Amino acid sequence: MQLSISLLAFLASFTFAVGPCDIDECEEVMNASGCYNAIILGWEGASTDPSDIFKCVDDPALMCNCYGCTTGLDELVTENNLCPLPDGQ
Numbered sequence: 001m002q003l004s005i006s007l008l009a010f011l012a013s014f015t016f017a018v019g020p021c022d023i024d025e026c027e028e029v030m031n032a033s034g035c036y037n038a039i040i041l042g043w044e045g046a047s048t049d050p051s052d053i054f055k056c057v058d059d060p061a062l063m064c065n066c067y068g069c070t071t072g073l074d075e076l077v078t079e080n081n082l083c084p085l086p087d088g089q
Contacts, residue, residue: 019068019077026066032056033070040072050080 035056038046064083
């Protein structure tokens with residue numbers, strides 16, 4: 001029973017993501033998870049500005065092409081209307 005609940009939770013994370021994610025093109029975003037998770041989770045010393053996730057990758061436009069790869073990032077971008085990129089990014 002425990003395994004089936006864990007499996008359901010894992011699959012649900014993919015079901016609810018609405019943003020784009022081409023896993024072959026999104027390696028840089030996935031590798032930057034330590035940077036944007038600090039913002040998402042509100043770690044001590046991390047930025048409190050959601051748009052700072054764009055500083056986690058070399059090409060900010062890539063973030064808008066890949067934010068659907070993780071549920072937390074997808075929720076942050078969607079809830080804060082971060083894509084398309086804010087002016088000046």
